[in-house]
Amino acid sequence: MFPTQDPDPPASWPKPHRSVTRVLSVAGFTLLTLITAVVVVSAVTTGEIAQALFFTVGTVMFAHLVGLTAISMRHPAPTTYQRSVGRTDQGEGGLDFPYSRWAYYWLSSVLAGVVLIAAALAVEFGAAGSWVMVVILAAIALFLAWFLLAMLRSAPGRVVVTPTGIYHRTLAFEHFVPWEAVIEVSAQEGQIPRIIVEAMPSTGTRERTYLGRLGAGVEGLPFLVVRAHWLGANARPAYLALKHYFLHPDERTGLAEIDDATPR
Structure with missing residues (x-):
């Protein structure tokens, strides 16, 4: 494509x-x-x-x-990208590349297991009168339960390529970078493959985080960073789309036509 x-x-x-x-x-x-x-x-x-x-x-x-x-x-199984429209935090439409639901499943199951184990241990320590451990374990359970619910409420994360810029929503972080701030788009290899959108600070940039500097994607600011394994099979199509519209700015207006042709 x-x-x-x-x-x-x-x-x-x-x-x-x-x-x-x-x-x-x-x-x-x-x-x-x-x-x-x-x-x-x-x-x-x-x-x-x-x-x-x-x-x-x-x-x-x-x-x-x-x-x-x-x-x-593992290497995500190759797939044919089925074009769909996603929306940014401000409702602008564009090409949508959602996160893998399997990635959510594995992480959610692990977090739920930790919450249950921490809660059970808190009960056990409470019965034994070890209140310091109860407080610590209860705090861990409550924080992870809150994070899990917040993550699932905004799921799935996504990359949306729009006429005006690039929107990325992670597990607990939202980031929008306007095209005029983008200076390069690259695919980073390594133990954690990433899509790196190099961007300059801009008044059109929007950021919203729920975990401060701990949120995934925050570490690269002002760059927009996408960990490829979260996109799963959509990682390669997402990168190719980002690179394509970065190199061909005159074609970005066509993204608005995709949105207009989609029923709301």
Whole structure:
């Protein structure tokens, strides 16, 4: 849809470069999954239902940590981009590249597991009178529960390419960069492949974060940074679209025609 004569991005992009740390993480989480599963079976056999339920949650959480780490190491399956219209925070329409729902599933499941485990441990420590641990664990559970609900409420994240600029919504951060501020668009390889939109500070730039400097995408400001694994199969089409409209500013007006042709 967005042809390019140069090998940009490289044919392997956005396949992450594997690291020893990630491979060991997958192996470690797999081992923990098996260990907690054995504990569950043992607890059921001895009739300790409460312990079995606790470790069942742990088993599911570790299994999803395996999945979450594994998807960050794989090359997204190639797909044909189906053109759709997305909207920015101000309602402007443009080409839409939503985040992968599978990426949301794995992270949401892990966060939910941590919340449940922290809450259960808080109850246990409360019964034992260890109130300092109760406060710490309750704070962790409440914060992660709030983040999970906020993340799901705004899901899915997306990149929207509009006539006036580029809009990116992450898990807890929104960023809009006008085209006149953009000086380069590039595909970064490495352990965490990224789309980098190099931009100068501009009065037309909009930012909104829910986690301060901790939000994903905030680390690159004033650049607009998109982690490719969140886009999944949409990563390559999104990059090609961004590069195309960056190099061909006269064609950006056509994005408004796409929006006008879409029923609201």
